[in-house]
Amino acid sequence: NAGVTQTPKFRVLKTGQSMTLLCAQDMNHEYMYWYRQDPGMGLRLIHYSVGEGTTAKGEVPDGYNVSRLKKQNFLLGLESAAPSQTSVYFCASSSGITQYFGPGTRLLVL
Amino acid sequence: SQQGEEDPQALSIQEGENATMNCSYKTSINNLQWYRQNSGRGLVHLILIRSNEREKHSGRLRVTLDTSKKSSSLLITASRAADTASYFCAAYSGAGSYQLTFGKGTKLSVIP
Numbered sequence: 001n002a003g004v005t006q007t008p009k010f011r012v013l014k015t016g017q018s019m020t021l022l023c024a025q026d027m028n029h030e031y032m033y034w035y036r037q038d039p040g041m042g043l044r045l046i047h048y049s050v051g052e053g054t055t056a057k058g059e060v061p062d063g064y065n066v067s068r069l070k071k072q073n074f075l076l077g078l079e080s081a082a083p084s085q086t087s088v089y090f091c092a093s094s095s096g097i098t099q100y101f102g103p104g105t106r107l108l109v110l
Numbered sequence: 111s112q113q114g115e116e117d118p119q120a121l122s123i124q125e126g127e128n129a130t131m132n133c134s135y136k137t138s139i140n141n142l143q144w145y146r147q148n149s150g151r152g153l154v155h156l157i158l159i160r161s162n163e164r165e166k167h168s169g170r171l172r173v174t175l176d177t178s179k180k181s182s183s184l185l186i187t188a189s190r191a192a193d194t195a196s197y198f199c200a201a202y203s204g205a206g207s208y209q210l211t212f213g214k215g216t217k218l219s220v221i222p
């Protein structure tokens with residue numbers, strides 16, 4: 001039982017490049033979330049999903065897209081990376097109130 | 111916008127001492143959660159307190175909730191070096207909301 005896993009762990013991008021972050025959970029949770037964490041800040045919600053095939057915008061959705069084609073996977077895409085998207089990205093899943101977090105993906109955009 | 115704001119931002123104590131962190135929030139809540147984040151790791155859920163509860167215990171953790179003051183506190187008793195981490199309070203944005211909003215956290219350092 002791996003819980004929530006994230007791929008990759010670390011990535012460096014050049015401005016304008018695109019990439020996809022993968023989140024996978026093996027707990028059969030309905031709800032999945034993508035957050036970003038910046039120094040001195042708490043976590044801010046980017047997008048979330050309340051079930052397979054559904055997505056919704058969070059607090060800071062601009063510049064990101066998401067897809068939930070399978071219940072266990074939640075993908076976060078950056079179409080044209082910007083330096084302001086340098087951050088640590090966390091995925092989480094939940095079946096109710098408590099959220100379970102992945103280990104994070106550290107992204108550096110140059 | 112952030113639902114919770116922790117105080118203090120940083121706290122340094124000796125091993126064996128108690129650590130108290132406070133959280134204030136803005137809107138009415140059904141429950142409030144506390145999470146811990148070790149350096150370089152994801153967040154781990156510690157404890158949840160519901161709006162009709164005033165106090166809750168879990169091992170060395172004690173959480174209080176004062177809905178009239180919109181505040182909560184997390185007490186860690188007999189702290190250990192392994193308690194060194196950042197602690198966040200979090201609450202959902204409103205009734206039926208799926209959006210869990212976090213405060214900026216309290217960074218706790220426990221000195222052996």
